[in-house]
Ligand code: UDP
């Protein structure tokens with residue numbers, strides 16, 4: 134094997150950043166796989182408040198490796214609790230900023246094949262500012278998930294002007310140093326990285342890959358969390374959901390006015406017609422529903438403003454090993 138310290142002298146510093154949350158089953162395997170890539174110079178793991186043996190396994194690995202200088206240097210940032218993947222990634226980016234020329238963000242659960250890294254680095258050395266791994270494995274997901282995901286992308290791209298999201302482009306990326314700096318400057322909460330990276334405007338090159346199924350452990354996504362994430366995406370990149378209420382209100386008022394004229398006209402012609410219970414109920418419930426949705430959307434934006442104005446730190450670090 135090549136001596137990593139020697140190769141570092143003339144190869145650029147490419148660091149790998151991965152957030153881990155309860156990954157005891159795969160973490161050693163993950164570090165092993167990265168260890169065999171000589172093109173990278175350091176691995177930075179962020180423990181996002183795991184309650185299992187993840188930290189212990191990483192520290193064990195670090196101790197064993199310290200004796201060999203051809204092994205991949207490893208840093209562990211231990212967060213004080215589970216802050217969520219987006220905050221954990223931000224902790225990683227804050228830490229590596231200014232120390233390396235490119236960063237690779239990858240999931241620690243081995244669903245992102247580490248072997249793609251060499252290809253990503255090659256594209257970056259050919260001038261790419263961002264390299265995005267795009268998965269082409271829709272067949273592995275349930276039909277419902279594929280359908281809802283594609284519906285989300287259509288809605289998002291339809292109403293957001295500033296950026297276009299690509300289906301399958303996730304969190305497996307190479308970011309050059311200026312992009313890392315840009316991302317760490319954006320301190321908003323409810324971070325939606327999928328959108329933040331294209332929003333910076335740096336040019337991306339795409340590489341397609343097959344995502345593998347998780348070999349162990351569980352995904353932390355529930356249908357509810359996915360729905361919330363989808364709203365995060367749309368609400369943090371568009372104000373259109375706020376604006377449609379004016380339009381909807383105008384349309385409903387206009388139609389009611391027409392209906393009022395119709396009632397006057399028909400009363401004059403045929404006299405008063407007493408029945409009307411059903412149509413009244415429908416109108417009341419329909420309008421009540423619409424108003425509640427409107428208030429809900431308002432509430433969501435206000436909630437975001439509330440969280441952002443508190444401007445709390447995104448995470449706290451207990452220890453750096
Ligand atoms: N993760 C994290 N904090 C969390 C949830 C997940 O750091 O609160 C990490 C997790 O360890 C993994 C990556 O984020 O490395 C992706 O998580 P997961 O596999 O649950 O998501 P999916 O691959 O299904 O999108």
Ligand code: MG
Pocket residue numbers: 240242244347352
């Ligand atoms: Mg995963």
